[in-house]
Amino acid sequence: MASLRKRSNYYSIVFATRVDGKLIQRAYALGTKHKKIAEQKRIQYEKLYEADEINPFDDDWNLLEYEKQQELKGTSVVSPILNELQKKFLREKTNVTAPTKRHYKYLLKMFMEHVGYTMPVTRIDADDIRAFCLRDDLANASKKNYLKHLKTFFNWLVEEEYLESNPCDKIALPRVRDNLVDKIIEEDDLDLIFKKFRQYQLKHKKAGSIQSADQMQLWFKPLITLAFYTGMRRKEIIQLRWEHINLNEGYLRVTDTKNGSERTIPIFETLYWRLIAWKKLMGNPQKGLVFPSPKSTPDREIAMTGNNVSKRFKFYATEEAKLKDTVNFHGLRHSCATYLLRIGFNVIEVKNMLGHKSLEVTNRYVHLVAKDLMRTANRNGKMNYLNEA
Structure with a gap:
């Protein structure tokens, strides 16, 4: 025994x-x-x-x-272990983009750290997955994302006959209120953020705590304006190059995208003048990163750090401008979606501009502009009955 x-x-x-x-x-x-x-x-x-x-x-x-x-000998004392099978899964997952594959690798590594790299897959149950995906420290979007990708992995294990059933099927995400509205800002909010940014910079420059151009964070206004009026993801922005911006014809191209599909975005007038001023300040470059890191040299181009960009925006938006604490950098993407719908772009156009995978994602923003649609209908005399009642 x-x-x-x-x-x-x-x-x-x-x-x-x-x-x-x-x-x-x-x-x-x-x-x-x-x-x-x-x-x-x-x-x-x-x-x-x-x-x-x-x-x-x-x-x-x-x-x-x-x-x-x-x-x-190619045999095992226990059933096939998680570490070996995730390697095989990633090798055979050829129908996804490189960024998506990297995300699978990152997520599965975290899951293996949670349950054990040598955990036999037959011993993994719904409780293991629930404990990993539904942790209190995760945002609702992360919980959904983790469960979605693990479900794909375990479906593959079922198809390959390593498992009889998918343990993820027993897990239901808790229903939560869609809080997109709490992350969205308007053009007036953007102006307020820039006003507070300017006041902060002048105050600290006068006090002597800001002494260099790098500390002035001159990239802040053009980068945040770009995020608000294009809805580009943070990674897409910090990797954007001047070769992909056509100021003469008023558009830019996003090439390194999450879903692998290149897209074209019009440059609105407010953004146009910001980019013109930024390009002039940078010495009118014809190529290279639009927002290079201060650590860049003539021989080595370095992109800005995404976390630093997010932290700076969060600071000026919530601590200086006193906007809602739920406002964050990614909320600029949500803000752009509602802005586009308000000024007359249809759902399909917004989907294409923001690079959403499906219309279902874009439709989340439609109800947020319902009041604007109501005002438009009333302005056109189509809802006079409300005034007559």
């Missing part, structure tokens, strides 16, 4: 037998902190011992060497 022993958070398997009435025990380290993995190995090794396929009481027998031999 075999049992488990835990010391210093690690599990060992203990084999026991009696010889001439004397109890003999042999313990072997399993090299895991995870109880499920240890229990799976205990069951399998006990079966092997009872079938006389291994002899853990032989002085020449070594558990680690035995496992290495099994791996070389």
